[in-house]
Amino acid sequence: MKHYYNPASRAVTTHWMLTELGAEHEQIIVNVQSGETASMEYREINPMGKIPTLVDGDVIVTEVAAICAYLADKYPEQGLAPPPESPERGRYYRYLFFPGTTLEPMFTAKLLGLTNYPAQSVGWGDFERCMAAVDSLTPSADWALGVRFSAADVVFGGTLDFAVQFGWLESPTEKVAAYVRRIKDRPAYQQSHSSEWY
Numbered sequence: 001m002k003h004y005y006n007p008a009s010r011a012v013t014t015h016w017m018l019t020e021l022g023a024e025h026e027q028i029i030v031n032v033q034s035g036e037t038a039s040m041e042y043r044e045i046n047p048m049g050k051i052p053t054l055v056d057g058d059v060i061v062t063e064v065a066a067i068c069a070y071l072a073d074k075y076p077e078q079g080l081a082p083p084p085e086s087p088e089r090g091r092y093y094r095y096l097f098f099p100g101t102t103l104e105p106m107f108t109a110k111l112l113g114l115t116n117y118p119a120q121s122v123g124w125g126d127f128e129r130c131m132a133a134v135d136s137l138t139p140s141a142d143w144a145l146g147v148r149f150s151a152a153d154v155v156f157g158g159t160l161d162f163a164v165q166f167g168w169l170e171s172p173t174e175k176v177a178a179y180v181r182r183i184k185d186r187p188a189y190q191q192s193h194s195s196e197w198y
Contacts, residue, residue: 001025004045004053006032007194011052013158014067016192017151021075065096065155072151080151088145095137095144095152099159106130107168134160138179149186157183 003025005011018025030036030051037049046053046062054061061070072081082088106124119126144152161180163169183189
């Protein structure tokens with residue numbers, strides 16, 4: 001497997017996932033600042049010109065949640081996803097997809113000062129509803145799906161970590177702050193997050 005990566009990007013989350021799994025892979029550092037993601041060579045792999053990208057033989061996977069879901073299913077023995085037939089699978093998917101489809105767009109809208117839009121018509125609603133959802137999804141103890149850590153925590157918890165680190169979420173509740181602290185205490189998190197950036 002090849003993992004296209006830059007330590008100052010969302011690829012740190014997929015790097016963390018690979019570290020949690022102990023998955024053998026080739027880490028290919030992409031210099032975003034010099035424009036490597038705009039090269040024709042890279043755009044043939046990922047037309048969006050974004051990172052991360054995972055290449056596993058003939059399979060190309062982009063987007064953080066998709067890569068984490070793919071990896072969790074590729075290594076089922078590691079237990080980072082509920083079995084496909086499990087009733088927990090629905091809740092697991094919610095944790096995987098809420099950050100990218102709802103939470104990050106809301107943070108972007110907030111940072112850009114966008115307020116005059118029909119909240120009922122956009123997928124992310126408004127800040128208050130997003131924060132209510134974050135509060136309901138954040139576990140008071142342990143992890144998203146209970147006592148067992150999963151890819152849901154990598155994606156959801158990783159997004160909350162980014163939000164706190166970079167000031168997207170200026171005043172996290174104690175529940176969110178405590179969850180982020182649990183996330184950051186994981187050995188794989190500490191191995192995969194460069195102190196230069198975190």
